[in-house]
Amino acid sequence: MAIAAPLSAAAGLLLVTAYPALAWWPMAFPAVVMALVPLAGRRFWPAVLVGLLFGATFFSVNLLxxxxxxxxxxxxxxxxxEALLTAVFAVPIALAYRWLPRVMPGLVGRLVLxxxxxxxLWTLREQIVGSWPYGGFPWGRIGVSQVNGPFAEVASWVGMSGLTFLVVMLCAMVIELVRAGRFRDLRRAVPAAVLLVVLVALPQFPTTDAGSMRVGAVQGNGPAGYFDQRARGAVLNAQLAASAPLFGQDMDVLLWPEGGVDSDPTTSSQTAAVLDELSRRVDAPLIVSAVTERGPELFNSSLLWTADGGPEQTYDKRHPVPFGEYVPDxxxxxxxxxxxxxxxxxEYTPGTARPLFDLNGIGVGLAICFDVIYDDVVWDGADDGAEVYMFQTNNADFRGTDENLQQLAFARMRAIETGRSVVNISTVGTSQVIAPDxxxxxxxxxxxxxxMITDVPLRTGLTPAVVIGPAVKIVLGAGSLVALLVAGLSVAVRSRRQRKTPTP
Incomplete structure (x- = not known):
């Protein structure tokens, strides 16, 4: 433990460097190795401590x-x-290191299974953290750390959870190679070498070219933060001022960020008139965002608005942020x-509408702010016919931090995962138009x-990540837990038989 404890803490700090702003994607590999090695051979409480140290150093910096x-x-x-959940799920990994070699002691068991x-089990922990409690917070996934590296294209086949699994598996294979020794027998390295070749050589799954659409996107840099001092309509006015250079330019749609309209245009005739006039000025429909009120409920909404008045279509944020946009319990x-x-x-109410607008026959997939980190929103958009994604966010509450770049990494990975272009627009930046690759x-x-005014590529066709992604998550998560329980049961049965066998 004198070595394991500081090694685990150092692993968490090293893993932080794999994410923006540094984005040193190779650092994920030694960090995962350093996190796994201290768990080999650990019993329950030592495993909890090792996992806690890793989770505490990683999340305390990554979520600063x-x-x-x-x-x-x-x-x-x-x-x-997050650190406590990491500590709890360090125990199953430690048990895997204790049980599986006893059940399957051969090379296949040690080097592959x-x-x-x-x-x-690592991927299962990511899934639990990303879904519980109160919907979870799937930040800091290993898969998204690889967005700048040569393995990112694999996400189009197996999704981000699948990429996490393969990266961690490669690290665990290397650990077992070292533990097994006998380096002169190169056959032992074949499984790890095959996996590495797959990660490097597997190309992005191709989607079908469907033309392009001309998208105007505006970052107003207005006082959109929760504590920003502002007059009524200041954010709207900032967006209007930044949109003025687009008047008269040819475009198919004008996109504004989350919170770009700081009053409800569905109830304010004055705000609605401003949007009507803006749509006429740019001669294109608008996709804007505002807090909307329907009866006693409030929604964080994306609105498709035209010069004829709107909204013609509405999407409400599916995953409001607990303790940010509502307070559970x-x-x-x-x-x-x-x-x-x-x-x-x-108190924002979770939306139930499909995350898609039909824009003159073109499917536009949607996500509002942290919606982008949840698989279901993005995959449902592709299933419903999205040919391009438009993500709206407001990062004003995180000015001066790396949050905007970390969220942007998710947006880039979603482009690769789905084979779709992404227009990611923020109130204060960083905003990007991202190609399908x-x-x-x-x-x-x-x-x-x-x-920005950009000819954005359109794509049709679903990647395997979208088609089988939910099944991959179930197989990797629930499947690994079942496998661990089977291994544990086998160890218990063998131990019981050994106790009953008389000594000659």
Whole structure:
């Protein structure tokens, strides 16, 4: 433990460097190795401690942006929760290292099946963190760390969870090669070499060219933060000013970010008239975002607006942020931090509409802010016929942090995963137009007002990641847990038989 504890803590810190802003994607590999090695041979509580140290160092730095305006309490709460979940799920990995070699002691078990089980359990932990509690927060996935590397295209076949599995499996294979020794027998390296070749050589799954559409996108850089001092309509006016250079230019749609309209145009005739006039000025429909009210419920909404009035179509954010856009179990949590909880006066309702607009026969997939980190929103958009994605976000509450770049990495990986272009527009940046292969077609840097007008490629056809992605997650997550239980049961049966066998 004198070596394992600091090694685990160092692994968490090293893994942070694989994500933006540094984005040193190769660092994910030694970090995963350093996180796994201390778990080999550990019993329950030592495994918990090792996992806790890894999770605490990784998440406390990776999620530091959450403390930018609200102070240390949300940051400590979220990073502690993620670290505790990491600690809990370190135990199954430690058990895999203890049980599987006893059940399958041969080379296939040690060099292939054990790494596969370890990788599956790591992926299961990512899935749990990304779905529980209150919908989870799937930030810091190993798969997204590879967006700048040569393995990113594999995500179009198996999704981000599948890419996480393969990266961790390769790391676990290398560990077992070293533990097995006998380096002169090159046959032992064949499984790891085959997996490495697959990761490097597998091309992105091709989707079908369907032409292009001309998209105007505007980053107003207005006072869109929660605590920004602003007059009524200031964010709307900033967006209008940044849109003015687009008047008279040819385009198929004008895209604004989340929170670009700071009043509800479905209830404010004055705001609706402004959007009507803007649509006439650019001679194109608008995709804008606003908080909308329907009866007693509030929604974070994306609206398709035309000069004839709107909205013609509406998508409501499917995954409102707990303790950011609503407070789950408010009566329970408010006594712990009454001042902070009291700041969240509005309660957003999760949307149920499909994440797609039909724009003159072209399917436009949608995601609002952190929607982009949830697989279901993006995959459902592709299933429903999206030929391009338009992601709207408001990063103003995280100015001066790496949050916008980390979220942008998710947007780029979604382009690769689905084989679709992505227009990712923020109130304050960084905004990009991303090609179906993840390349940047246009960009607006952070903290500037500006616009992009881009011929954005359209694509049809579904990648395997979209078609089998849900099944891959079930097989890797639930399958690894079942495999671990079977291994544990086999060990228990063998031990019982050995106790009953009389000594000659």
């Amino acid at each position: 942006f959450t403390a930018r305006y609200l102070g240390p309490i949300p940051w400590i709460a979220l990073s502690t929760l 054990l790494p596969a089980l370890v990788a599956g 408010r009566a329970f949590w408010e006594p712990f931090a009454p001042d902070l909880i009291g700041l969240i006066g509005r 993840g390349a940047t077609l246009a960009e607006l840097p952070v903290d500037v007002a500006g616009h």
